[in-house]
Amino acid sequence: MTDLNTLVQPDRGQAARTIHLIDAKGYDAWLAAQPPRHRAAAAAQKLAPVGYASAILPGDSPEDWSVVSVVANVEKLSPWCLAKLAETLPEGSYRVEGIEPGKAIYGWLVAQYKFDRYRKADPKAQGPRVLLTTDPVKMEEAVRMAAVTFKLRDRINTGANDMSPADLEEAGAELAKAYGATFSVVKGDELQQGYGMLHAVGQAAGKGREPRLIELEWGNPEHPRIAIIGKGVCFDSGGLDIKPASGMRLMKKDMGGAAHAFALGELVMQNKLPVRLHLLVPAVENSISGEATRPGDVMISRKGITVENSNTDAEGRLILGDALTKAEEKDPELVFDFATLTGAARVALGADLQALFANDDTLAAEILAAGEEESDPIWRMPLYDPYKDLLKSDVADMVNAAEGPFGGAITAALFLKEFVPAKAQWAHFDIFCWNGSPKPGRPKGAEAVSLRATWKVLKDRYGG
Structure with a gap:
């Protein structure tokens, strides 16, 4: 079984890409406040104010990018708010900007489940997506569940x-x-x-x-x-x-x-x-x-x-x-x-x-x-x-x-x-x-x- 402690780790300021979460109802205001390159990237990736929608936002260099994702309510994250990101993002470490992921840690973990008992190992399989958190209690609870x-x-x-x-x-x-x-x-x-x-x-x-x-x-x-x-x-x-x-x-x-x-x-x-x-x-x-x-x-x-x-x-x-x-x-x-x-x-x-x-x-x-x-x-x-x-x-x-x-x-x-x-x-x-x-x-x-x-x-x- 996957070592779940490799998929969520304490945030000690280590290098990680940023995940921006925005409310669906606040999408228009968020978009209007973005620089032109972010608005262009959102349009190119058909980002919309619907659940699980996400896009990659470019930074100052090709390797300097972040992620934006739409959720129903930033103030009350469900277990599934980060699940699709955990399935689709490139391998690497990520942190949610400004808030603790809380219950969404569970969805991040179980989204990376694979039943491979009867399959040959895939040499092209993507590596783990790691979520950082400063809440050790929620992290441990999510790992156990x-x-x-x-x-x-x-x-x-x-x-x-x-x-x-x-x-x-x-x-x-x-x-x-x-x-x-x-x-x-x-x-x-x-x-x-x-x-x-x-x-x-x-x-x-x-x-x-x-x-x-x-x-x-x-x-x-x-x-x-x-x-x-x-x-x-x-x-x-x-x-x-x-x-x-x-x-x-x-x-x-x-x-x-x-x-x-x-x-x-x-x-x-x-x-x-x-x-x-x-x-x-x-x-x-x-x-x-x-x-x-x-x-x-x-x-x-x-x-x-x-x-x-x-x-x-x-x-x-x-x-x-x-x-x-x-x-x-x-x-x-x-x-x-x-x-x-x-x-x-x-x-x-x-x-x-x-x-x-x-x-x-x-x-x-x-x-x-x-x-x-x-x-x-x-x-x-x-x-x-x-x-x-x-x-x-x-x-x-x-x-x-x-x-x-x-x-x-x-x-x-x-x-x-x-x-x-x-x-x-x-x-x-x-x-x-x-x-x-x-x-x-x-x-x-x-x-x-x-x-x-x-x-x-x-x-x-x-x-x-």
Whole structure:
């Protein structure tokens, strides 16, 4: 992974080119105040008062040039204000004139992410673009967040042949070792006997790719207990209710919830947040074989609720249900779960806006405010209890998926709610974690979503 400390450095007056940031609304006044050569350069490069627009401004010699870029608000930079510059400027060092880049440091860093695990090294690849800052706190915060974002993107971008349940287990073990956490894994007969839904989903996978529950505990047991849970479906064929080819193409990313749980858990431990962390990743492949669970099969969950499998492609909620029950046994006060759970959430909100379900209005308000503050967009969806009737079964306590095309994200969340710790505040994030179209700082492929918002909530609550 790129050494992020080479991309942002303390400003000690070293040589660097200048970046001028101007408000879109102040563009005309800025342009009028420029010397003729700058106005000519701006016109030649078609600079306009729109976001991410930039131009090179000539100096007194060919090597003496600076950069101008348009932003929405110089007084309140978003994480993405400098991202396009970090992608397009020549290698070298830069400083922003007159202001500290603040949150924009994060975008500068993640804009230089490359997933090159399966590519040959490019001898013509550009060197690093280095940003200088006199704010060491913001610099360190941005480096930590960018580092876990790089890991998260790498895990999701990796092909399922190299990101199996065993690979997620290894990632959890490495994380536990790095921060002195307790690590355990449940699989085999113990999983089959104690986690009926989790085992059923993953039982068709081949040797070495068997289902398992990955657990990590960290922190002082006297501190408030929180649980972070991530859906770890390393590949989702849909099971016997098989997906079409188009629906299966991106299913390597169905472990995106696990990647987010690992990332948020690492931030908690790295920053020594005063909590007792319980990190759980139910890890499976939803495969097809003679061992596959069938539509109509009835599973006995860890909680004792019987569930008729009405759709084998609604597997994520099954493995999360057993993980939520395990979390309940430790009596947490706060539970976050992350899952690439439903296409219905994407139909409702699109790829960029992540769906939030919460059983507590105060918690939901904190998350939405944090998402707004961190430019990490989230929208609250309703836990509409009357829709629970859609989960009734003729032969078991409930089905895992309602019939019909309506309210799919809501009924999935209502299914999870049946397994949520009774005394806990709970937030469920139905996430996409993928950029279909590139944006500044967000290349096509895997993406961290709701991570910055949830980390802010934890910091604000527990004093990190």
